Amino acid sequence: MVDQTDKSDALIQLRNISRVYGMGEAQVKALDGINLDIHKGEFVAIMGPSGSGKSTAMNVVGCLDVPTDGTYHFNGVEVAHLTQDQRALLRRHYLGFIFQGYNLLPRTSALQNVELPLIYKGMGRAERHAAATDALAKVGLAHRAHHDPSELSGGQQQRVAIARALAGNPEVILADEPTGNLDTKLSAEIMEVLQRLNEDEGLTIVMVTHEADMAAFAQRLIWMVDGQIERDSPTSKAA
Amino acid sequence: MLWETVRLAVQAIFRNALRSFLTVLGIVIGVGAVIAMVTVGQGSTEQVTADVEKLGTNMLMVMPGQDAMEGGPVGTAIQLFDIRMNDLLEEELSVIDVSAPLSMGRARAVFGNENRRTDVVGTDNRYFTAAQWEVERGRLFDVTELQSGKPVCVIGETVREDLFGTSDPVGEEIRIQNLSCEVIGLLKSKGASTFGSDQDDFVIMPIRTFQRRIAGNTDVSMFIVSVRDGVDTERAKTQVEAVMRDIRRIGRGEEDDFTVMDMKQLATMLSGITGILTGLLSAVAAVSLLVGGIGIMNIMLVSVTERTREIGIRLAIGAQAWQVLLQFLVEAIILSLFGGLIGIVIGLGMGLLGANMLSIPFRPDPQIVLLAFAFSAAVGVIFGFFPARRAARLNPIDALRRE
Numbered sequence A: 001m002v003d004q005t006d007k008s009d010a011l012i013q014l015r016n017i018s019r020v021y022g023m024g025e026a027q028v029k030a031l032d033g034i035n036l037d038i039h040k041g042e043f044v045a046i047m048g049p050s051g052s053g054k055s056t057a058m059n060v061v062g063c064l065d066v067p068t069d070g071t072y073h074f075n076g077v078e079v080a081h082l083t084q085d086q087r088a089l090l091r092r093h094y095l096g097f098i099f100q101g102y103n104l105l106p107r108t109s110a111l112q113n114v115e116l117p118l119i120y121k122g123m124g125r126a127e128r129h130a131a132a133t134d135a136l137a138k139v140g141l142a143h144r145a146h147h148d149p150s151e152l153s154g155g156q157q158q159r160v161a162i163a164r165a166l167a168g169n170p171e172v173i174l175a176d177e178p179t180g181n182l183d184t185k186l187s188a189e190i191m192e193v194l195q196r197l198n199e200d201e202g203l204t205i206v207m208v209t210h211e212a213d214m215a216a217f218a219q220r221l222i223w224m225v226d227g228q229i230e231r232d233s234p235t236s237k238a239a
Numbered sequence B: 001m002l003w004e005t006v007r008l009a010v011q012a013i014f015r016n017a018l019r020s021f022l023t024v025l026g027i028v029i030g031v032g033a034v035i036a037m038v039t040v041g042q043g044s045t046e047q048v049t050a051d052v053e054k055l056g057t058n059m060l061m062v063m064p065g066q067d068a069m070e071g072g073p074v075g076t077a078i079q080l081f082d083i084r085m086n087d088l089l090e091e092e093l094s095v096i097d098v099s100a101p102l103s104m105g106r107a108r109a110v111f112g113n114e115n116r117r118t119d120v121v122g123t124d125n126r127y128f129t130a131a132q133w134e135v136e137r138g139r140l141f142d143v144t145e146l147q148s149g150k151p152v153c154v155i156g157e158t159v160r161e162d163l164f165g166t167s168d169p170v171g172e173e174i175r176i177q178n179l180s181c182e183v184i185g186l187l188k189s190k191g192a193s194t195f196g197s198d199q200d201d202f203v204i205m206p207i208r209t210f211q212r213r214i215a216g217n218t219d220v221s222m223f224i225v226s227v228r229d230g231v232d233t234e235r236a237k238t239q240v241e242a243v244m245r246d247i248r249r250i251g252r253g254e255e256d257d258f259t260v261m262d263m264k265q266l267a268t269m270l271s272g273i274t275g276i277l278t279g280l281l282s283a284v285a286a287v288s289l290l291v292g293g294i295g296i297m298n299i300m301l302v303s304v305t306e307r308t309r310e311i312g313i314r315l316a317i318g319a320q321a322w323q324v325l326l327q328f329l330v331e332a333i334i335l336s337l338f339g340g341l342i343g344i345v346i347g348l349g350m351g352l353l354g355a356n357m358l359s360i361p362f363r364p365d366p367q368i369v370l371l372a373f374a375f376s377a378a379v380g381v382i383f384g385f386f387p388a389r390r391a392a393r394l395n396p397i398d399a400l401r402r403e
């Protein structure tokens, strides 16, 4: 299963990945031969114009989507062509997602939202409760555990979403425009949380953003245009 | 995982308590109706059987004509019964305890300013034995009263209440048509029969008195035969038929010109009728269960569409297709089980109410209750599966993008 000829120690390794939508004339190449290595502990920002394939790339990396062509090794294992249920297991155990629109379950307390991935991990009630409370504390929301999303501000909701991604104890956190709905002050708060998780907990983070200010929190910036990586360089943050 | 799924499903149901209730209303009504029907049906069947048994399962009725239940052949002159035939029948058969001749009509009974239209029966003391009547006050007829057809009568409780109110009827004179008649006894009340008719609404006089003074002929309408204890009613019935053919000189090959009915037959026939009615009504109720199931499917489909984003979230954080399927399936099953439970409670309540109103015994059938419960679970599985599968087949990216 492991591709010996092209093996590196990268956590995420994309080789010649393309993702084509539609057929014939109407074909759209959302990803066009992407090569990308992301190592454990990196904080990577992806930028680029709208429609350049950033979300598609995140979906492929997050095993939500399957590439049309190319290979994807996660932790040394080829995962590009796993079945839907196998990919679900991969997401459950190794990946955490943060979305632009928060995507919390309505009429469900913050704590229950954070517990959700742990239920699928088969964790017992008490253990789950402890882990979720812990995750909420890490994003500074322990005191809001029993509030519904509708009772929380946008920034707080996004922090609950981060806690949810965190609770499952993933290898990688994938965030697609996590601050897209937030003002600058709240955005900075979110970015500080992500940065702390990266620095203190050693979490690998891949984030799509439109704002250079936010990308500046990462150590590495990938610039996409027309489904291709145009530039891949360290930010000023990288020491 | 399963327990967790059940817990989450219950949460989801209570989060939308009103909608959940409306969703299962069909099941509630269906299950409730079936249970109420069956409860009342079984109560009335039991009541019919008990009533007929009270009449006496060892009692036979002999009536002139064939197909007495259907009214008999029109225009055929039937040879009627008379007292002599009755006495011959009783003498002839050792399996018979007593046989009482009965002549009947309807007339107005008057006392002072009160009057009541009632059944007037002419018979003798054997009738009280055969039909198991007991004396509440006063006495039955004596030999001279019977032989010479004296104007005396024994009355039922309803007639007493109507004509005499609180005063003692024994020794008073009542008028029936133009016959003035002394009340010598009052019978113990038997209450309403299964058919709803009041068994206590009658006046009884010696058969000779009735024939001469009320009917003006010597006809006898029927014989009430009481079979001796320990003798099989069927066997007695066959013997009665044979003797009656002799008495009425019916030749070989000729048909009977009389009918012998036993109470067991009557009981079977009546509980058959209530059984059919119960079955019919239950079938109607079952249809509403089906409609209820379709209602659940409909709402679950809407719910899947509404909750597409939720499904997307669950898939994204690592739920497998079967887990989403299970979630929606369990939700549908629990929903319909809730509906079933509420239906059972309502059905039993209505059954109890109905039983009280019809004054029949309350007979909930645990089997039907279990069946209704199982049925509602099945409705949940069957009608929950299609929406659940639709949910499980969603693509996580599409599901997340949906507003």
Ligand SMILES: Nc1ncnc2c1ncn2[C@@H]1O[C@H](COP(=O)(O)OP(=O)(O)O)[C@@H](O)[C@H]1O
Residues within 6 Å of the ligand: A021, A022, A028, A029, A030, A048, A049, A050, A051, A052, A053, A054, A055, A056, A057
């Ligand atoms: N489900 C889809 N069907 C067809 N085309 C799609 C679909 N998703 C994305 N695309 C197309 O792929 C390209 C890249 O989209 P996307 O990855 O969402 O870009 P970005 O996130 O950088 O704005 C766009 O041209 C978009 O229209």
Ligand SMILES: [Mg+2]
Residues within 6 Å of the ligand: A054, A055, A056
């Ligand atoms: Mg995008």
